[in-house]
Amino acid sequence: MRCIIPLLLAFFMAVVALPIAAAQEDFTASAEQSVSLCPCSGQGYYVTITNTGAQESAYSLSVNEEVKGWVTISPDTFSLPPNAAGKVPVYITSPCEAQGTIPLTLLVSTSNGLAKALAQQITFMPCYGFSIASGKPVVSKAQGTLAFEPHDAPYEACAKGAITIPLLVKNTDALFDNSYSFAVDDPEASLSVSQFGLKKGDSGVIFLDYAPPSAGTKTLVVQGTASLGGVRATKTLRVAARDCYDIFLDIPRDRAEMCGSIPGREVFQVSNKGIYPENITLSVEGAGWASVDRSSFLLNPLRRTNRTLILNPPQDMDSSAVITVRASLAGNPSVTAQDSLTLTVHPLYKCYGAGVDLKEKITVKGEKYISLDIINTGLRPAAFSWNISGLSWASLDAGQASLNPNGQYHATLHLFPPQNLSAGDYPLTLAISSEHSLATRQIVVEYRPEHPAVRAFKQFMHQYRYYLYILAVLLIALFIFRKRVISSSKEAWRQRQIRNVRRQSLEKARQVRMEAAAKRRKKQPVAEEEPEQLTGFRIFSLTLVSAAIVLGILLVVYPTVTINFFRAYWIVAAAVVGLAAIVIFLRRRKGRRRKGYLS
Known part of the structure; x- marks a missing residue:
C-alpha cells in the first residue's frame, strides 16, 4: 500500500504537467504542396520549420514508407530555439523510370512528442532528353567542325564496300549535362566512339562505318542511352547495297x-x-x-x-x-x-630419258647388220640425236629423230670388221642425247672370224644371190607344177613322135614331088627360086634372142650396174618378156594349125 501511493502521486503529476509542456512547445512546417522534379536526378527542395513555442525544441523528420528508400533528409534531426526557423533540404533520388505524380508525407516530430504531418505531391517530369539525327554520307571523317547535312532517305552503298554515315547527337535537356553510350545491332557496322558527354543544349557528331557483306537492303538500328536518367533514343537506318565490286580469276x-x-x-x-x-x-x-x-x-x-x-x-x-x-x-x-x-x-x-633396245654383248664373225630401237623413256616429246664411238669399223644410220613418249625409232648398226682384224672383244659406246638429257650405253662386240672356206662360200652366195633367187623361183615353180610339166612333156613327146612320122611321110612325098619337078624342069627353062621372106615374127624373135644374149653379157661384165638397173625397172622388163612369150606362143600355135601339126 505504501508503494502504490508514491506511484499514483507521480502519475498524477505527469498528467498534469503534460498539457502545460505542450502549451509551452509548438512549431510550424511549410513547403510547396506540389514539387516537379526530374527522375533519378537527386534534385530536392526545402522544408521550413519554425519554432513557435516558448522553449527550445528538438525535431526529427521522416517520410512515409512508400518513398522512404529514395528520399534523403539531411539533417533529419536538429534543434531550434523559440521563435527560430530553419530550412531542411529534402533530396529525391527516384528510379529513372519514375513518372507521373507520387504522394509524399513528411512527418515532423519533437522530442517531447509533438508531431505534425506535411502532405506533398511529387511530380516527375520528362528530363535528360537527347536526339539522334542521320546525315549525308561522307568520304572521310572530318576533324574539328563538320558541315552536317540531314539525310532521312535510305542510303545506297556497294556490297563489300564501305559507307560512313554521320550521326548528330544533341542534348535537348536545358538543366543537366549528360553523357551517352551508343551501340549498333549489326556486327558489320561500327561506331567511331561508343561513349561521350555533352553539356546541356550542346550537340556532337559520331560516325557509323558499315561494310555490306552482300547485295540487298539492310536495316541498322543505332541506340543511345543517357547515363543520367537512363533515357534511350534510337535511330533506324536503311542501307540498300548493290554489287559494285566483283572480280573473277x-x-x-x-x-x-x-x-x-x-x-x-x-x-x-x-x-x-x-x-x-x-x-x-x-x-x-x-x-x-x-x-x-x-x-x-x-x-x-x-x-x-x-x-x-x-x-x-x-x-x-x-x-x-x-x-x-x-x-x-x-x-x-x-x-x-x-x-x-x-x-x-x-x-x-624422268622427263627426258632415253634408252636403246640392244644387247650389251654382240658376237660377229664378219660383216653384220644389227637392228636396234632408240626409245624415248621420258614423259615429254623430244628430239634425240645419237652416235657411236670406239670402233672405226662400226656405223649407225639416221643420227637424229623426234620421238613422243614411249616412241621408238628403228635404226641399223653396221659392223664391218676388216679381214686382218684379230679375234677379241672390242668396246663400243652408243650416246643418245637431247636438249635436256644425255644417255650412254656400253656395248661389247665379240669378234670371232669365220673359216676362209665359209667366208668364200658366203661371198659367192652374196655375189650371185639374185641368180640364186631366180633359180630358186624356177625350182619352186617346177615343183608346184610338176604334174602339169610331166604331163605336158609326155604329150609333147607323143606329138613329137607323131610329127616325126608325118614329117618322114611328107619328106618322102616331097622327095617324090621334087623328083617329078626335076624331071619337069629338065623339060622347061630354069627359073630363079624366090628367097625366104623375113617376117615380123622372125624379126621379133631375133631381137628377143639378141637382147637375151646382150643381157647375159652385161650380167657377166657389169653385174652391179645391170642388177641395179633391173631393180629399178624390173616391172618393165617382166612386162616385155611376158608379152614376147605370149606373142611367140600364139604365133607358133597359129603356124602349127596352118601346117596341120596339131590335131
Missing part, C-alpha cells in the same frame, strides 16, 4: 605437269565485273618458285585481261604442289577472287 587447267629446272608458264584470266575501274593486286601462294608477271594493274569495269603464272621448279623436285593465285582490290582488300592449280613436278631425268 580463272586458271583454265586444274592440273598440270612439268619438269624440274625447265621454266613453265600458265596463262590465266582476271575479270573486273564491277562498275568502277579498279587497281587489282595479285599474289601467289603454295610455292616460292611461283610468281606472276605483274603484281598489280589497273582494269576498267566489265573488262578482262590475261596474266601469266611463271613457274620455275628446282631440278630434283619430284612431288606435287598446289599453286593458288589470289586477286584483290587494292582499295578494298575484302573483295578477292582466287583459283588453284595442282602442279606435278618430275625430275629432269
Whole structure:
C-alpha cells in the first residue's frame, strides 16, 4: 500500500504537467504542396520549420514508407530555439523510370512528442532528353567542325564496300549535362566512339562505318542511352547495297605437269565485273618458285585481261604442289577472287630419258647388220640425236629423230670388221642425247672370224644371190607344177613322135614331088627360086634372142650396174618378156594349125 501511493502521486503529476509542456512547445512546417522534379536526378527542395513555442525544441523528420528508400533528409534531426526557423533540404533520388505524380508525407516530430504531418505531391517530369539525327554520307571523317547535312532517305552503298554515315547527337535537356553510350545491332557496322558527354543544349557528331557483306537492303538500328536518367533514343537506318565490286580469276587447267629446272608458264584470266575501274593486286601462294608477271594493274569495269603464272621448279623436285593465285582490290582488300592449280613436278631425268633396245654383248664373225630401237623413256616429246664411238669399223644410220613418249625409232648398226682384224672383244659406246638429257650405253662386240672356206662360200652366195633367187623361183615353180610339166612333156613327146612320122611321110612325098619337078624342069627353062621372106615374127624373135644374149653379157661384165638397173625397172622388163612369150606362143600355135601339126 505504501508503494502504490508514491506511484499514483507521480502519475498524477505527469498528467498534469503534460498539457502545460505542450502549451509551452509548438512549431510550424511549410513547403510547396506540389514539387516537379526530374527522375533519378537527386534534385530536392526545402522544408521550413519554425519554432513557435516558448522553449527550445528538438525535431526529427521522416517520410512515409512508400518513398522512404529514395528520399534523403539531411539533417533529419536538429534543434531550434523559440521563435527560430530553419530550412531542411529534402533530396529525391527516384528510379529513372519514375513518372507521373507520387504522394509524399513528411512527418515532423519533437522530442517531447509533438508531431505534425506535411502532405506533398511529387511530380516527375520528362528530363535528360537527347536526339539522334542521320546525315549525308561522307568520304572521310572530318576533324574539328563538320558541315552536317540531314539525310532521312535510305542510303545506297556497294556490297563489300564501305559507307560512313554521320550521326548528330544533341542534348535537348536545358538543366543537366549528360553523357551517352551508343551501340549498333549489326556486327558489320561500327561506331567511331561508343561513349561521350555533352553539356546541356550542346550537340556532337559520331560516325557509323558499315561494310555490306552482300547485295540487298539492310536495316541498322543505332541506340543511345543517357547515363543520367537512363533515357534511350534510337535511330533506324536503311542501307540498300548493290554489287559494285566483283572480280573473277580463272586458271583454265586444274592440273598440270612439268619438269624440274625447265621454266613453265600458265596463262590465266582476271575479270573486273564491277562498275568502277579498279587497281587489282595479285599474289601467289603454295610455292616460292611461283610468281606472276605483274603484281598489280589497273582494269576498267566489265573488262578482262590475261596474266601469266611463271613457274620455275628446282631440278630434283619430284612431288606435287598446289599453286593458288589470289586477286584483290587494292582499295578494298575484302573483295578477292582466287583459283588453284595442282602442279606435278618430275625430275629432269624422268622427263627426258632415253634408252636403246640392244644387247650389251654382240658376237660377229664378219660383216653384220644389227637392228636396234632408240626409245624415248621420258614423259615429254623430244628430239634425240645419237652416235657411236670406239670402233672405226662400226656405223649407225639416221643420227637424229623426234620421238613422243614411249616412241621408238628403228635404226641399223653396221659392223664391218676388216679381214686382218684379230679375234677379241672390242668396246663400243652408243650416246643418245637431247636438249635436256644425255644417255650412254656400253656395248661389247665379240669378234670371232669365220673359216676362209665359209667366208668364200658366203661371198659367192652374196655375189650371185639374185641368180640364186631366180633359180630358186624356177625350182619352186617346177615343183608346184610338176604334174602339169610331166604331163605336158609326155604329150609333147607323143606329138613329137607323131610329127616325126608325118614329117618322114611328107619328106618322102616331097622327095617324090621334087623328083617329078626335076624331071619337069629338065623339060622347061630354069627359073630363079624366090628367097625366104623375113617376117615380123622372125624379126621379133631375133631381137628377143639378141637382147637375151646382150643381157647375159652385161650380167657377166657389169653385174652391179645391170642388177641395179633391173631393180629399178624390173616391172618393165617382166612386162616385155611376158608379152614376147605370149606373142611367140600364139604365133607358133597359129603356124602349127596352118601346117596341120596339131590335131
